[in-house]
Amino acid sequence: MRRPAVRRLSPGYFDDAGLNVTLARTQRTEDTKDAVSAGKYIGAPGIFFSWLEPIYNGINARLTAGFHSGCLELVVNNDSPITSYADLKGATIGVPSLSSSAFAYFSIGLAKAGIDVDPEHGDITWTTIDEDSLGTRLTNGDVDAIMGSDPAPLLPVFNGTAHVIESNEQEPFCCSVALNGDFVAKRPEDAKALTEAWLKGSDYLAASEANRKEIAKIEVDNNYVAADQSLIEQVLETYGWEASATRFREAIEPGIEDFKLTGYIDSSIDAGELADTVYADLGINR
Numbered sequence: 001m002r003r004p005a006v007r008r009l010s011p012g013y014f015d016d017a018g019l020n021v022t023l024a025r026t027q028r029t030e031d032t033k034d035a036v037s038a039g040k041y042i043g044a045p046g047i048f049f050s051w052l053e054p055i056y057n058g059i060n061a062r063l064t065a066g067f068h069s070g071c072l073e074l075v076v077n078n079d080s081p082i083t084s085y086a087d088l089k090g091a092t093i094g095v096p097s098l099s100s101s102a103f104a105y106f107s108i109g110l111a112k113a114g115i116d117v118d119p120e121h122g123d124i125t126w127t128t129i130d131e132d133s134l135g136t137r138l139t140n141g142d143v144d145a146i147m148g149s150d151p152a153p154l155l156p157v158f159n160g161t162a163h164v165i166e167s168n169e170q171e172p173f174c175c176s177v178a179l180n181g182d183f184v185a186k187r188p189e190d191a192k193a194l195t196e197a198w199l200k201g202s203d204y205l206a207a208s209e210a211n212r213k214e215i216a217k218i219e220v221d222n223n224y225v226a227a228d229q230s231l232i233e234q235v236l237e238t239y240g241w242e243a244s245a246t247r248f249r250e251a252i253e254p255g256i257e258d259f260k261l262t263g264y265i266d267s268s269i270d271a272g273e274l275a276d277t278v279y280a281d282l283g284i285n286r
Contacts, residue, residue, distance in 0.1 A: 012197075012201070013197040013198075013200045013201055013204075014194070014197050016197070017193040017194070017196065017197045018193065019190065019193060019194055019197065021194075023224075024041060025224075026041075026044070032044050032046065033046075033050075033051070033054050033059060033061065033099075033178075034059075036059075036060075036061050036178055036179070036180050037054075037059045037060040037061055037180070037181075038060075039060075039180050039182060039183070041180070042179060042180055042183050042194070043177060043178055043179040043180060043183070043194065044178050045067070045175050045176070045177065045178070045198070046101060046175065046176060046178050047071075047072065047101030047102075047104065047105060047149070047168075047174050047175060047176070048063055048066065048173065048174070048175075048176040048178075048248075048251075048252065048255065048278075049101065049104040049105045049108070049174075049255060049259060050099065050100065050101040050103075050104040050105070051063060051176070051178055051278070052104070052255075052256060052259055052264075052265060052274070052278060053104070053259075053264045053265055055277065055278050056265050056269070056274060056277070056278075060180060060181040060182065061178050061179065061180060061181055062178070062179055062181050062184045062278065062279065062280035063176045063177065063178055063179075063248070063252070063278050063279050063280065064176075064177045064178075064179055064184070064191065064192075064195040064245060064279070064280050064282055064284070065176065065177045065195050065198070065199055065243065065244065065245040065248050065284060066172070066173030066174075066175065066176045066177075066243065066244060066245075066247070066248035066251065067173075067175055067176070067177065067198060067199055067201070067202035067241070067243040068173070068174065068175055068202055068205075068239045068240060068241050068242070068243065069168060069169060069170075069171045069172060069173050069174045069175075069239065069240040069242070070167060070168060070169035070171075070174060070238055070239040070240055071149055071150045071168070071174050071175060071235075071239065072101060072102050072105050072106070072147070072148070072149055072150075072167060072168045072174060073102075073147065073148065073150065073153040073154055073157075073164050073166075073167050074102075074106050074109075074145060074146075074147045074153075074164065074165055074166040074167065075138065075145060075146050075147070075153045075154070075156065075157060075162050075163065075164055075165070076138075076144065076145045076162060076163065076165055077138060077139070077141075077156075077161060077162050078160075078161060078162060078163055080144065080145070082144060082145060082165065083165060084113070084165065084166075085109045085110050085112070085113035085115065085166065086113045086114070086115075088110060088113075088115060088124065088144070088145060089113075089114075089115050089123045089124075090123060090124075091124060091125070091144040091145060092124075092125040092126075092127055092142075092143045092144050092145075093124055093125070093126055093127065093143060093144065093145045093146065093147060094127045094128075094129040094134055094137050094138065094142070094143035094145070094146040094147070095126055095127070095128060095129070095146070095147050095148065096128065096129065096130070096131045096134070096148050096149075096152075097128055098119055098126060098128065100148070100149070101149055101174075102147040102148045102149060102153075103126075103147065104259070104262075104264070105168055105174070106147050106166065107262040107264070108258045108259060108261060108262055109166055110124065111261040111262045111263075112258075112261060117262055117263075118263065127142070127143055129143070129146070131148055131149070131152045132152055132226060134146040134148050134152045134153055134155075135152065135153065135155040135156040135159075135162070138156055138162060139156055139161055139162070145165075150235045151225060151226075151227040151231055151232065151235050154231070154234075154235060155227075155231070158231060158234065169238065169239075169240065171251075172242070172247060172248075172250075172251040173242075173244075173247075173248050173251050176248060177194075177195050177198050177199075179191055179194070179195070179280070184280045184282070188282060191280070191282055192282040192283060192284060195245065195282060195284060196284060198243075199243040199244075199245070199284075199286070202241050202243035203241070203243060205236065205239075205241050206241030206242070206243075209237070212233060212236040212237065213233055215236065216229050216232040216233045216236060217229055219232055220232065243286075244286055245281075245282070245284035245285075245286060246284070246285065246286065248279070249275065249279050249281070252275040252278060252279055253271045253272055253275045254271075256269075256271040256274050256275055256278075257271045
């Protein structure tokens with residue numbers, strides 16, 4: 001689910017940690033990554049698969065923990081003959097961008113199915129679509145499938161005209177805490193406090209349905225997510241809320257091995273070494 005990035009060190013867990021946080025709305029995944037790298041934003045949440053290639057290529061960011069799973073969807077219309085990754089060979093797929101979290105993650109499943117995901121000469125015709133228009137373009141038949149971050153790809157699902165064929169709900173983590181590299185290096189205690197506050201927020205969502213309803217209302221009231229509260233409540237109920245830093249580090253290494261299949265990082269790279277480059281150990285023992 002798309003959320004605002006964090007720009008400086010809102011009442012709640014950030015305040016409890018002594019952090020003065022300002023939320024900033026971002027529009028495109030690639031813009032957020034560039035802003036975190038440049039220090040315009042101290043950090044942002046994001047699918048860790050979408051940060052692997054940029055960090056591998058030198059972007060100034062580190063990942064410090066994971067806080068939930070299940071927010072990416074691959075969706076087709078109800079009358080579609082497509083039922084699996086293998087059926088998508090030769091298909092036209094709508095995606096928010098070719099640097100989006102959904103593109104990064106689902107490229108792994110496509111590659112495992114023997115499908116070349118290269119945008120230039122691969123087996124898929126990729127069509128970039130504004131996230132809020134994904135559902136409409138699928139319903140209109142402009143594309144064979146859509147992929148994206150919640151809630152946009154779920155709109156036609158909850159309307160009853162489409163269904164999910166793949167998601168990342170079985171992954172140990174999808175969204176992670178991404179922080180500016182200099183911030184991590186020069187202010188490790190603040191980086192730790194910021195990460196722990198984020199994890200406490202995830203714990204709050206995990207605690208009860210009432211808490212998730214409360215957070216859904218906050219997201220709607222503050223226009224953090226362009227969807228009705230009832231939809232957000234449904235979406236939050238589908239996530240796995242098991243925030244952790246240590247288990248997140250364990251998940252990165254096999255994730256890198258899988259991501260090498262896409263061709264977006266060198267197949268010869270050592271997964272353990274890249275995991276150590278991507279992940280910053282802030283001494284969070286949970």
